[in-house]
Amino acid sequence: MKDAPLGLDPALVLGVHDALIADYGSQDWWPAETPFEVMVGAILTQNTAWTNVERALGRLAERIDLNAESILALDPDDLADALRPAGYFNLKARRLRDFCDFYLRSGGMEVLSRLGAEDLRARLLAVKGIGPETADDMLLYAFERPVFVVDAYTRRLFARLGRLSGNEGYEPIRAAFERALGPDVPLLKEYHALVVRHAKDACRSRRPLCSACALRPDCPAGADTSPSAR
């Protein structure tokens, strides 16, 4: 068994996957028609719920075909208006335009998909408004690269499981999960999707539904059902 930093025991990490997929089934992520749509969604989903992203994507699709050329050709005010349901729509319109500019200057999917994962990650992170979580969403779900996406749900769930303090840096957490799970793209995709599903459905920020949780036998937070434990 490989060493796992941050106390992430590979058996426990895989056990969480097994328990969650038995409960919820495959999540079939990312919900998008094309890799480019995945990347647009990854930008729009920052700080908002996916249902709002879907509404914004629907409004955008009513105006243009979803490709980088059409997004850049759309009047910036019209773009922002289309993105209104996603919140921070002026900022997201600028970020989306910045990303589309980068995407086209880089040669699009054909060129970007030939880059190594670290090179591609560095280039994505150099685009204004793309942080590690957004870049890793793109790498995993659009480019099929074996990276683990760390988000607030991951931190909350594994903090409650007693495996993270919740305030570790992004990179140590990512590395720990990648060591535990290995370079298995389907598993990494499913894992992140299941964590999101569980955090929304059961392991909520307030009043988690511990009594029916499949992870409860291994969860110190779930073992104590008193309100002060949450």
Ligand code: SF4
């Ligand atoms: S037992 Fe409760 S706190 Fe623990 S993982 Fe399940 S829902 Fe979250």
